Amino acid sequence: MKIAITSTGNTLESTIDPRFGRCAYYVFYDTETKATEFIPNPNKDAEGGAGPASVQFVASKNVNKIISGEFGMKIKSLLDSLKIQMIVHKEQDKTIQEIIEMLNH
Amino acid sequence: MSPRIKMLRKVLNPPQINGFNPYGSKLGIESRESVNLFYEEYEALRLCDYDGYNHQEASAMMSVSRPTFTRIYASALRKIAKAFVEGKQITIKGGKVYFDSDWYQCHQCRCYFNNPEKDKSIESCPLCGNHQIEKFEYDNSTDENEDELMTELCKCPNCGFEQEHQAKTPCKQLVCKKCHTTFQRNES
Numbered sequence: 001m002k003i004a005i006t007s008t009g010n011t012l013e014s015t016i017d018p019r020f021g022r023c024a025y026y027v028f029y030d031t032e033t034k035a036t037e038f039i040p041n042p043n044k045d046a047e048g049g050a051g052p053a054s055v056q057f058v059a060s061k062n063v064n065k066i067i068s069g070e071f072g073m074k075i076k077s078l079l080d081s082l083k084i085q086m087i088v089h090k091e092q093d094k095t096i097q098e099i100i101e102m103l104n105h
Numbered sequence: 106m107s108p109r110i111k112m113l114r115k116v117l118n119p120p121q122i123n124g125f126n127p128y129g130s131k132l133g134i135e136s137r138e139s140v141n142l143f144y145e146e147y148e149a150l151r152l153c154d155y156d157g158y159n160h161q162e163a164s165a166m167m168s169v170s171r172p173t174f175t176r177i178y179a180s181a182l183r184k185i186a187k188a189f190v191e192g193k194q195i196t197i198k199g200g201k202v203y204f205d206s207d208w209y210q211c212h213q214c215r216c217y218f219n220n221p222e223k224d225k226s227i228e229s230c231p232l233c234g235n236h237q238i239e240k241f242e243y244d245n246s247t248d249e250n251e252d253e254l255m256t257e258l259c260k261c262p263n264c265g266f267e268q269e270h271q272a273k274t275p276c277k278q279l280v281c282k283k284c285h286t287t288f289q290r291n292e293s
Contacts, residue, residue: 077203087232088217105234
């Protein structure tokens with residue numbers, strides 16, 4: 001199962017990004033192979049519609065879950081129809097490493 | 106000028122069927138024409154007449170205004186009446202809607218998550234695997250805003266005395282301890 005996490009940087013020590021559409025990096029974590037992949041967000045500086053464009057980008061990677069600090073109104077309905085689970089994590093000082101450790105409970 | 110864009114209507118339970126067929130037409134040939142009932146119209150009918158909510162409550166559930174809800178409901182009734190009288194099929198599809206899912210909160214890591222598949226129930230937190238999860242109600246989400254209000258200050262317009270604002274107590278009902286004038290909301 002693939003999980004996307006929004007990140008502020010491209011290392012495991014980076015913290016979770018509170019925004020979904022305009023986060024700096026997406027971390028794709030595969031629970032089976034334990035592989036992580038950091039991909040910069042192509043819509044970071046988009047004028048508008050960064051959220052829906054990011055949903056398309058993330059969905060094209062076949063993820064089942066997305067972990068972020070917040071999801072906007074437009075995105076919630078899109079992800080609902082794509083049957084992707086949203087996980088809202090409010091603690092912004094959590095690093096990607098810690099999140100991945102939590103996922104391996 | 107193009108009309109104003111319609112707000113998305115929230116649908117909690119999509120219908121289990123795609124429509125209705127008439128039978129035993131007196132005209133001999135069964136009409137293949139159909140009336141298209143939108144999802145939001147189905148939802149309005151379900152909330153009002155099946156679940157027994159009033160328009161005010163139902164409009165909040167679909168996150169539209171009360172007048173808009175009444176228009177959706179009236180349109181649903183008109184379409185159904187048309188189908189009944191003219192012996193037409195009813196198809197339920199389309200509409201400006203999104204399907205909302207249930208939200209949960211984990212007691213251990215305090216994260217929120219939704220259940221994208223209605224058929225399966227969620228028993229553990231997808232993040233930390235804890236089994237202590239609770240269904241999250243939207244009403245609770247105002248707690249954060251109240252916390253912010255607590256730290257605001259009520260200011261006396263006469264002598265400038267400030268005291269901490271008490272949530273749910275309007276400043277105008279309080280009196281300054283020093284000069285006994287009524288407080289005003291600090292608008293900074």
